[in-house]
Amino acid sequence: MTWGLESASVRFGQTTALQDVTVATEPSTVTVVVGGDGAGKSTCLRALVGLVALSAGEARRPPKREIGYVPAVGGLYPDLTVDENLAFSGGAYGRKGAGSYATSSAILERIGLADARSLLGGQLSGGMQRKLALAMALLHEPALLVLDEPTTGIDPVSRFEMWRMISRSAAGGAAVIVSTTYVDEAQRASSVLLLEQGRAIAMGSPFSIIEAIPGKLGVVSSPAQPAGLSWRWGKSWRLWAPSGALPDGVEPLRPGFEDAVVIASMAGQQEVQLDAGTR
Amino acid sequence: MPVLAETRRVTVRYGALTAVDSVDLTVRSREVVGLLGANGAGKTTLIRLLLGLLRPSSGEALLFSTVPSVSARRRVGYVPQTLGLYADMTVEENWTFTLAAFGARLVSVPSSISDLKDQLVGTLPLGAQRRVAFAVAFSHAPELLVLDEPTSGVGPLGRARLWQDIRQSAEHGAGVLVTTHNMEEAEQCDRLVVLVDGRVGADGTVGDLIADREVAEVRSADWQRAFEILDVEGFVIQMHGDVLRVPSTRRQVEDLLERRGVRATVTTVPANLEEAFVMMVSARSHG
Amino acid sequence: MWAMIVKEFRQLRRDRRTLAMMIVLPVLLLVIFGYAARFNISRISTVVVGPQAEQVAAHLHLPFQVVEIDPDAGSSVAALRLRDGKAVVAVVTGSSPIQFLMDGTQLFAVQTAESALGHMVQTAKANGIRVPPIAVRILYNPRLITSWVLVPGLCGLILVFIGTLITSLGVVRERQAGTLEQLAVTPLRPWDVIAGKIAPYLLVAAVDLVVIVGVGIILFHVPFIGSVATFGLGAALFLLVTLGMGILVSTVSQNQGQAIQLAFMVMLPQILLSGLIFPVSSMAVGVRWIAYVLPLTYFIDISRGVMLKDTPIGALWQPLLWLSVLAVVVLGSAILRFRRDLAPSARVGKAPAATAEQVAA
Numbered sequence: 001m002t003w004g005l006e007s008a009s010v011r012f013g014q015t016t017a018l019q020d021v022t023v024a025t026e027p028s029t030v031t032v033v034v035g036g037d038g039a040g041k042s043t044c045l046r047a048l049v050g051l052v053a054l055s056a057g058e059a060r061r062p063p064k065r066e067i068g069y070v071p072a073v074g075g076l077y078p079d080l081t082v083d084e085n086l087a088f089s090g091g092a093y094g095r096k097g098a099g100s101y102a103t104s105s106a107i108l109e110r111i112g113l114a115d116a117r118s119l120l121g122g123q124l125s126g127g128m129q130r131k132l133a134l135a136m137a138l139l140h141e142p143a144l145l146v147l148d149e150p151t152t153g154i155d156p157v158s159r160f161e162m163w164r165m166i167s168r169s170a171a172g173g174a175a176v177i178v179s180t181t182y183v184d185e186a187q188r189a190s191s192v193l194l195l196e197q198g199r200a201i202a203m204g205s206p207f208s209i210i211e212a213i214p215g216k217l218g219v220v221s222s223p224a225q226p227a228g229l230s231w232r233w234g235k236s237w238r239l240w241a242p243s244g245a246l247p248d249g250v251e252p253l254r255p256g257f258e259d260a261v262v263i264a265s266m267a268g269q270q271e272v273q274l275d276a277g278t279r
Numbered sequence: 280m281p282v283l284a285e286t287r288r289v290t291v292r293y294g295a296l297t298a299v300d301s302v303d304l305t306v307r308s309r310e311v312v313g314l315l316g317a318n319g320a321g322k323t324t325l326i327r328l329l330l331g332l333l334r335p336s337s338g339e340a341l342l343f344s345t346v347p348s349v350s351a352r353r354r355v356g357y358v359p360q361t362l363g364l365y366a367d368m369t370v371e372e373n374w375t376f377t378l379a380a381f382g383a384r385l386v387s388v389p390s391s392i393s394d395l396k397d398q399l400v401g402t403l404p405l406g407a408q409r410r411v412a413f414a415v416a417f418s419h420a421p422e423l424l425v426l427d428e429p430t431s432g433v434g435p436l437g438r439a440r441l442w443q444d445i446r447q448s449a450e451h452g453a454g455v456l457v458t459t460h461n462m463e464e465a466e467q468c469d470r471l472v473v474l475v476d477g478r479v480g481a482d483g484t485v486g487d488l489i490a491d492r493e494v495a496e497v498r499s500a501d502w503q504r505a506f507e508i509l510d511v512e513g514f515v516i517q518m519h520g521d522v523l524r525v526p527s528t529r530r531q532v533e534d535l536l537e538r539r540g541v542r543a544t545v546t547t548v549p550a551n552l553e554e555a556f557v558m559m560v561s562a563r564s565h566g
Numbered sequence: 567m568w569a570m571i572v573k574e575f576r577q578l579r580r581d582r583r584t585l586a587m588m589i590v591l592p593v594l595l596l597v598i599f600g601y602a603a604r605f606n607i608s609r610i611s612t613v614v615v616g617p618q619a620e621q622v623a624a625h626l627h628l629p630f631q632v633v634e635i636d637p638d639a640g641s642s643v644a645a646l647r648l649r650d651g652k653a654v655v656a657v658v659t660g661s662s663p664i665q666f667l668m669d670g671t672q673l674f675a676v677q678t679a680e681s682a683l684g685h686m687v688q689t690a691k692a693n694g695i696r697v698p699p700i701a702v703r704i705l706y707n708p709r710l711i712t713s714w715v716l717v718p719g720l721c722g723l724i725l726v727f728i729g730t731l732i733t734s735l736g737v738v739r740e741r742q743a744g745t746l747e748q749l750a751v752t753p754l755r756p757w758d759v760i761a762g763k764i765a766p767y768l769l770v771a772a773v774d775l776v777v778i779v780g781v782g783i784i785l786f787h788v789p790f791i792g793s794v795a796t797f798g799l800g801a802a803l804f805l806l807v808t809l810g811m812g813i814l815v816s817t818v819s820q821n822q823g824q825a826i827q828l829a830f831m832v833m834l835p836q837i838l839l840s841g842l843i844f845p846v847s848s849m850a851v852g853v854r855w856i857a858y859v860l861p862l863t864y865f866i867d868i869s870r871g872v873m874l875k876d877t878p879i880g881a882l883w884q885p886l887l888w889l890s891v892l893a894v895v896v897l898g899s900a901i902l903r904f905r906r907d908l909a910p911s912a913r914v915g916k917a918p919a920a921t922a923e924q925v926a927a
Binding site for chain 1 (some may be wrong): 285315316317330360404405406431432433434435436437438439440442443446450460461463466467469489502505506507510515516517518519520521551556557560
Binding site (some may be wrong): 013049050063064065068069071073074075076078079089092093094208 | 643739743744745747749750751752753754
């Protein structure tokens, strides 16, 4: 039984935040939802968790007790200590007593917050706060772990440690779904959903997404922007020819995952048709 | 190329805490320098030093070859993480305010954001806000741009567009200092300066940083068990789907898994930037 | 510098909420209070008892408004009418002198009554009418001490403000920290959250009330001659209403600043319109109805009655009933709105909230 969204649409008045989006999660895997700001990533996850009502389609999720959720901002109480935050989360999910204390100690050790136990949530750095929020969601060993932009804006070392926690959770059997704006994180997933303005632009494993990009990718080194669908990379430009024919003098390049994502986003914005496999 | 901003063995101490420790940093005209930090304190402090908002405990910070001053700051375009825009004013109003505040000649809103000029900044999506913030910072033709995490929270396409603007300003002669947490962004810079615990851990291109570091890649049908074993042993594992990457030698990993009865294929592959970064950071903290 | 001025004006022009407060609110308040504030009482409810009740009643005219004539009742019944708040003045005929009993807890009414009585006697004498000997006896607050009358009401007022404000801040803090939404994802039900939020404040507010009343008694020598149980019941209902109002305020506030503004606006009318200073009965009808939806109005009836007059619970059934109704309405609305907060939203939620944080206001 997989959890996820099926042909889900969400409308807020005149705005359509999500349109006909399908995403599935499997135990022991990490699914990543990638997109820019306003793409609908948060709405997608909140619909999955039940914070947002669907205008169409279906959401499948386990009972509340088995869900762990970390919102994009917050998720912890700044005026409670690390210990108290964990205690509240444990209590809310029905884990009480000594067992809970032992588990939270273990978790604190593993995420490196053991020395900060008595610090107030508000006193922690950004990275530590996100780790604490994640720990609170992991305390009750959820079957479905939903994380909304857990690593946006935190330092690389904390980000690395967050992904350790996430990987551990998946390796331990949880179905994990994470939203992010960082494409290199998406590359680590078993399956990726690329959202653009509320619609699914691409879906599948990172490899299949790269393979599904039609046409050819080229590199242009001159400083002027080449005609056509192009974007800046370092000191040069990348040029995508959907038809497969690169202009003269343009060196072809094997697309990496980031290239594939940019191409798919461009295609999505300009409504250029891609292969059936990416829809 | 002229040096626009420079620090020489600069150190900043807050009581017992050393935020910046003997850091050498240079930003020249026409180059994009990325400042990558293991934690926040060092980067923010360095920027504040260069802008003259903070005095060093020792060493020196130079802005346009002089001690940072208000007049020197006029030649700098700074975009903080909070963007420094007024959400309840339109793009055009923000534009004219900044120009007036810097005493620059009033020109019209540039074409890159002219289609947004009558919209309230607070109603724009984040990517557009950042582009506006960038254009506004560039409005008074600064020679040095200091951008604090310019593409945080923005998606791949928006990031590409922002970097287009950044590159263009460098080509027009400006020097750009960018702080970032993002590996992809780091790869867009001409040069990277990595701060670890306030000290410079590395200074060079991405290629220099990765150097010839390698990791062990593990493929196994029983990958969950492999993960568990490696995790318990204290290895830092990066997971890609069901493939595990471990900063260790192939031999070590192979032996360990064999001893625990897990069948796996282990190969040696080059490290990616993030792995190189983490390896460098942990080496530093133990060194 | 000019650029700065221009910018500030532009921002102010768009801040409709502040503009409204600066212009509309003062006008509104002035109008309401203008109609509510009355030092002179135009109607004083009067009861006349004793054998000559009919004759004496015929001579009484405004401001005395005769609401009951009972020739068979005596002074004890008259006193009861005062105690239960049915009348402010009770005239006891049948023995000499004629007694004018007055309820000392109604300061302005008593002062008006005394002066009106004096004036009536003067006029009668000047017209050559023989006036029988009259004695005025002020019950329950014989020396008309202001603090005795104010303190019971003040206790209530303080609790309105603190109760509403503190509860509202408590919930708004959750909203601002982003944890409110997250509660919706946990197995906790809306009722769990509300009850959990009210309980500590209820306890603290109850202790608060005991302390303030204690200080009133000790410092100002305000008597407490009635039933503590009755007072307790009234106080409990009153607290439920004010704390519920706090939750309601919080459901319409996005941040602590707004919650404080709103709590303040809720408290302001209660100072002048709840009968704390100016009697409700003397307010112009157009504004009097406001008093009847304010919980403080009923709490003042109860606290003054119990503390100063030993009014029994039976006579206070009306204010107690209305407090109960208010409690049900307010708490009910609070729970419904709160449920909406915790339930899946189809409103425009802001996502990701990181956007709002990125731009300097």
